[in-house]
Amino acid sequence: MPDFDVIVVGAGPAGSCAALTIARTGKSVALIERGPFPGSKNMYGGVVYPRILDALIPEWWNEMPVQRWVTRRSTMLLTDTQSLSIDFRSDAWGDAPYNGATAFRPDFDNWLANKAVEAGATLVCSTTVTGLITNANGAVIGIHTDRPDGDLTASVVIACDGVNSFLAKEHGMYPHTDAAHFTLGVKETITLSKDIIDERFAVRGNQGVDIEILGGTSGVNGGGFIYTNLDSLSVGVVLKLPKLAAQSKRPEEIIAGLKSHSAIAPLVEGGTVSEYSAHLIPEAGLKMMPTLLDDGLLVAGDAAAMCLAAGIWLEGVNFAMASGMYAAQAACEAIEKGNTSAKGLSLYKKLLEDTFVLRDHRKLRRAPQLVLSDRVQHMYPALITSVVQGMFHVNNPLPKPGLRKILKDERRRLGIRTIDLAKDAITGFRSFG
Amino acid sequence: MTPIIGVCVKWIGSQPTSGHEADARFAQFSASDQAALEVSLQRAEQQSARVRVVSVAPIAARSHLVALCASGAHELVHIAAEGQSSSAHVAHELAQHLRDCASVWCGDYSLDRGSGSVPAFLASTLGAQQALGIVGISATNNNSLDLLRRLDAGRREIVRVMEPFIISVEGSMATLRRASLASTLRPTANIIEASLAEPSTLSLGDFSPFRPRPRTVKAPAGETALDRIKAATSANSPQKHSEIVTLAPEDAAQYIVERLTEWGYLS
Numbered sequence: 136m137p138d139f140d141v142i143v144v145g146a147g148p149a150g151s152c153a154a155l156t157i158a159r160t161g162k163s164v165a166l167i168e169r170g171p172f173p174g175s176k177n178m179y180g181g182v183v184y185p186r187i188l189d190a191l192i193p194e195w196w197n198e199m200p201v202q203r204w205v206t207r208r209s210t211m212l213l214t215d216t217q218s219l220s221i222d223f224r225s226d227a228w229g230d231a232p233y234n235g236a237t238a239f240r241p242d243f244d245n246w247l248a249n250k251a252v253e254a255g256a257t258l259v260c261s262t263t264v265t266g267l268i269t270n271a272n273g274a275v276i277g278i279h280t281d282r283p284d285g286d287l288t289a290s291v292v293i294a295c296d297g298v299n300s301f302l303a304k305e306h307g308m309y310p311h312t313d314a315a316h317f318t319l320g321v322k323e324t325i326t327l328s329k330d331i332i333d334e335r336f337a338v339r340g341n342q343g344v345d346i347e348i349l350g351g352t353s354g355v356n357g358g359g360f361i362y363t364n365l366d367s368l369s370v371g372v373v374l375k376l377p378k379l380a381a382q383s384k385r386p387e388e389i390i391a392g393l394k395s396h397s398a399i400a401p402l403v404e405g406g407t408v409s410e411y412s413a414h415l416i417p418e419a420g421l422k423m424m425p426t427l428l429d430d431g432l433l434v435a436g437d438a439a440a441m442c443l444a445a446g447i448w449l450e451g452v453n454f455a456m457a458s459g460m461y462a463a464q465a466a467c468e469a470i471e472k473g474n475t476s477a478k479g480l481s482l483y484k485k486l487l488e489d490t491f492v493l494r495d496h497r498k499l500r501r502a503p504q505l506v507l508s509d510r511v512q513h514m515y516p517a518l519i520t521s522v523v524q525g526m527f528h529v530n531n532p533l534p535k536p537g538l539r540k541i542l543k544d545e546r547r548r549l550g551i552r553t554i555d556l557a558k559d560a561i562t563g564f565r566s567f568g
Numbered sequence: 569m570t571p572i573i574g575v576c577v578k579w580i581g582s583q584p585t586s587g588h589e590a591d592a593r594f595a596q597f598s599a600s601d602q603a604a605l606e607v608s609l610q611r612a613e614q615q616s617a618r619v620r621v622v623s624v625a626p627i628a629a630r631s632h633l634v635a636l637c638a639s640g641a642h643e644l645v646h647i648a649a650e651g652q653s654s655s656a657h658v659a660h661e662l663a664q665h666l667r668d669c670a671s672v673w674c675g676d677y678s679l680d681r682g683s684g685s686v687p688a689f690l691a692s693t694l695g696a697q698q699a700l701g702i703v704g705i706s707a708t709n710n711n712s713l714d715l716l717r718r719l720d721a722g723r724r725e726i727v728r729v730m731e732p733f734i735i736s737v738e739g740s741m742a743t744l745r746r747a748s749l750a751s752t753l754r755p756t757a758n759i760i761e762a763s764l765a766e767p768s769t770l771s772l773g774d775f776s777p778f779r780p781r782p783r784t785v786k787a788p789a790g791e792t793a794l795d796r797i798k799a800a801t802s803a804n805s806p807q808k809h810s811e812i813v814t815l816a817p818e819d820a821a822q823y824i825v826e827r828l829t830e831w832g833y834l835s
């Protein structure tokens with residue numbers, strides 16, 4: 136008899152949703168977390184889109200620890216001296232059933248893990264899983280931990296141990312890893328009073344803002360973000376690893392550069408940096424996804440590279456929660472049928488394929504590469520902002536130039552070939568269209 | 569009867585990064601409290617004794633206390649109390665659960681930098697000997713221990729305590745062993761729930777820290793700045809800076825009081 140029906144490794148959003156789903160069926164589940172409490176080790180930009188929680192926690196918005204509800208989304212293009220913003224606001228996002236919210240991970244993850252505990256899961260904190268136990272046939276039958284007498288057995292293990300999953304790697308599920316598949320996310324939490332944030336970001340009450348930024352990363356391919364919390368801002372950059380390594384600026388200097396941009400400085404002015412954090416992001420989507428299951432083992436969330444990083448979208452928490460929930464459903468079905476082999480667990484793949492998790496990844500499979508390409512990163516922001524500047528610049532006594540002429544001149548000046556522009560436009564249309 | 573070793577620990581809920589209220593998630597026990605538990609566990613192994621952890625702490629501390637006890641304590645007495653209580657009151661409540669212990673081990677500081685007076689009140693309530701700032705055990709005899717005690721300026725002294733005793737240890741004395749996975753999953757410590765009684769009406773009077781009154785010192789004399797500094801620091805004075813006096817304890821105490829009075833620290 137194994138110690139538990141299922142062991143879930145990692146109490147992030149994927150792990151807690153997995154444990155909650157299993158506990159609700161009455162099966163025994165251990166949720167093992169290396170941090171002193173769920174969320175203590177975790178960081179992200181700051182916006183969660185919890186629609187998927189409708190299936191697990193009805194009216195979650197009444198209890199979820201939220202900083203602000205996102206009612207404004209901006210996409211900003213930055214060059215050294217210019218900025219262009221597309222700004223959208225929806226009052227509907229400020230009311231139930233809501234859309235996205237800023238939340239702190241120590242609050243959000245802890246809340247979600249407690250839901251699993253209330254449902255009957257056994258949460259074990261301050262315990263690091265150091266390896267998988269396999270039987271003679273190579274099937275996973277448990278885990279080793281760093282505690283004395285620290286082995287535990289289960290019918291199924293779900294690895295939700297986040298990006299760069301040692302468990303998935305140890306089990307050979309990532310046959311090829313490449314630094315180019317990862318970005319480094321770094322973030323400053325900047326304390327500012329609620330009144331100042333409301334005024335600077337034109338919001339009221341618990342309305343919040345999500346600004347995604349292309350450019351402003353000191354020439355390193357990546358992007359930036361600013362999210363409003365109740366009385367602080369999350370300001371950060373996401374940097375492509377090989378490009379970061381190939382130059383000499385440190386990540387905190389790159390954030391400092393972003394904060395000093397004329398479009399950003401007035402937003403953060405007078406704030407105090409109260410926290411600095413950094414974390415890897417599995418950025419390459421479908422291209423880097425590991426084998427998702429094996430005998431006795433399922434991999435979910437960032438451990439399975441399910442974070443969607445596609446320019447205007449940086450969504451990982453919802454993908455993690457969904458994949459954790461689907462992994463749990465597959466594990467429960469397999470246990471009930473008495474077959475926890477890869478075949479018995481195959482419902483997991485089907486659920487992922489049938490839902491947004493793999494559908495969005497398939498549709499957007501070219502997006503991460505396109506968004507992080509040199510042309511999108513360095514040439515197009517300059518092209519677009521220069522065209523807009525050309526349109527609004529009054530150069531009397533010369534007459535206003537036509538849009539086509541400005542575009543042609545700027546394209547030539549920046550050395551962008553028509554063929555590349557056309558290729559990228561097609562890729563962009565296929566992904567986002 | 570199996571001997572029982574008592575351990576007193578103080579749970580401190582700390583400030584979260586984002587909010588404004590004390591938060592149980594960030595709570596800890598001081599390194600010296602953890603060392604006290606480890607030393608007790610080691611002594612319990614040698615003496616086939618049981619270890620009883622006693623704490624006056626809020627309800628929110630329960631899971632942390634249970635996790636602490638998973639290292640090997642046999643009993644946990646959780647005296648539930650919200651808010652602040654005086655050291656004398658806390659010691660009085662702890663003492664109710666430590667009367668059958670020949671030795672009680674405490675940490676010599678808490679994370680909230682409390683007054684450190686609970687062990688003293690405890691010793692007084694239990695009529696036990698007390699030693700503070702212990703960094704090691706140098707000898708174990710039948711009912712007594714020779715303890716290495718830290719003094720100022722890197723000095724050490726050895727003190728002998730006879731049972732019953734209350735010892736406060738420094739964090740450097742031991743590192744608490746890691747609880748096994750089995751005891752973390754299925755805590756075995758026997759939990760005794762208690763609640764804080766009303767403080768007794770007996771007043772111990774007002775306490776305040778002793779701060780010597782400021783003294784007016786004449787400006788140093790001297791032609792040059794160097795001379796004035798020498799005068800201010802008595803660098804060239806033939807005055808004795810230290811003396812070694814060998815006296816009986818009562819005479820030594822009397823001598824110290826006289827010197828302190830002479831130097832203006834006591835009136």
Ligand SMILES: Cc1cc2nc3c(=O)[nH]c(=O)nc-3n(C[C@H](O)[C@H](O)[C@H](O)COP(=O)(O)OP(=O)(O)OC[C@H]3O[C@@H](n4cnc5c(N)ncnc54)[C@H](O)[C@@H]3O)c2cc1C
Nearest residue numbers: 145147148149169179180181182264297320436437451452
């Ligand atoms: C800078 C940055 C910005 C981001 N911004 C956003 C955003 O705004 N919105 C969004 O939706 N997503 C965002 N993401 C992505 C998002 O954070 C992740 O996709 C999401 O957290 C994945 O959840 P998870 O449960 O799979 O993994 P994690 O959240 O990483 O959780 C893994 C858990 O496993 C634990 N663990 C790891 N190894 C072990 C072990 N060996 N033993 C025991 N426990 C272990 C960890 O302590 C952790 O609690 C961002 C990420 C970064 C880095």
